[in-house]
Amino acid sequence: MPKVQKQIADFSSFSQICHLKAFYPFDSAPVALSNAMSALEGKATEELVNFLTEYLPLNKKSKFKLGLSDNKLAQNLNEVLEVKTTTSAVVLELMRGLREHFVTFLKSEEFADEDLEKSRLGLGHAFSRNQISLDVNRNDKPIIQSINLLELLDKDINTFSMRVKEWYSWHFP
Secondary structure, three states: OOOHHHHHOHHHHHHHOOOOOOOOOHHHHHHHHHHHHHHHHHHOOOOHHHHHHOOOOOOOOOOOOOEOOOOHHHHHHHHHOOOOOOHHHHHHHHHHHHHHOOHHHEEEEEEEHHHHHHHHHHHHHHHHHHHHHHHOOOOOOOHHHHHHHHHHHHHHHHHHHHHHHHHHEEEEE
């Protein structure tokens, strides 16, 4: 594991252990969001299954393991594609390295760092909005926040009144 962590830091050493074979950009933000939500639920989407069947050697003689970060998605892909999957700590480190050196792997002018950051930020915001809209307790949150605010105000008023009383006693004993 420490050996993998050292190799991730530098792109030249990381590119010796990891190669980008294929890349499939999503057509639109809603498609990316639906794929992210499905991955969160542990379900393989049609786009993911098609991509993996096109680029993985799925014959019986090839011996490989598909590395994934989510256990539910790994089990689902294991059932759908009949592929051996793994979710080890080394896989997580390799995925961290892929995220870090992703733009360098692409080596394309059509994907700049700024474009990638904008798309990540947009997908992150859409993902969070979607998660909040699916939250069953979303109607209770304003009430809970109001109660917490009242408790905080009560605490602050008590603290300030104690300070005023203390300061008053210093000047007018």
